[in-house]
Every structure is written in C-alpha cells, then in structure tokens.
Amino acid sequence: MSEELNSSSAPDPVGAYPHAKKVGNLLFLSGVGPREKGKSQIPGVTLNENGEIISYDIAVQCHSVFKNIKAILEDSGSSWDQLVDVTVFLTNMKEDFPIYNKIYAEYFGEVRPCRTTLEINCLPTPIAIELKCMATI
Secondary structure (H helix, E strand, C coil): CEEEECCCCCCCCCCCCCCEEEECCEEEECCECCCCCCCCCCCCEEECCCCCEEEECHHHHHHHHHHHHHHHHHHCCCCHHHEEEEEEEECCHHHHHHHHHHHHHHHHCCCCCEEEEEECCCCCCCCCEEEEEEEEC
C-alpha cells in the first residue's frame, strides 16, 4: 500500500504527481526544483519575454531547492536527517558543480545520504537544478 502526500509549504507540482509517496517506512519525493509556493518568478532566474533563461544564480537555486525538500520532508512526517538517497540533476555540470557541491556539503554534511549527480540538457521548467530524494519515516 502506498499513500500520496502533498506539502502545503512547497510549490505545487508542475504535473500530475504528488510531492511524495509513502510506502511502508520509506518516503519517495518527486523531483523538486527551486520554485517558491505562490510565486511565478523562479528564485535566481532571469527570463526573456519568451520564457527562456537569460541568466541564473545556481547558489540561490540550491538554497531554494533545499528549503523545498525540507518542507516536503517535514510535511510528510520525515525530516532532513532521515534522507537516505539523493539524485541531483544539473543543466550545467562544468559551471555549476563546484558551487552546488559546496552548498550541498553545508546542508548535507552531517546527514551524508547516498548521492548521484547527473548533467541533463534541460528540465521541465526554466531551472538549473532539481533533486529526487528518498528518506525514511
């Protein structure tokens, strides 16, 4: 049996999926980006009139993504220290990895979940980072 969970603090999903799904004592989070609840502008992103990225600040996006992850975890009955596995998607590994890796260490240093970081050519919204996480409850 599984249970769909949604956070009242995190931005709404951009598709037909829940923020998280609980299966036994495991919590699987859907991909989480840096968008903010109730806001149209994405933190750290400047778009042109066609909605294409002109510039972005990966540090601002990292902080926002981690804030969203924390909200979903807590609203789902878990917590930051119960993270087990994190998959990170970056759209520019060469430029963004050093900054992301430093900020990641600040947030995850004590918890130390397993981690995989991948470069992809784009994400569904104009963002530069997205995380997929698994935690225990």
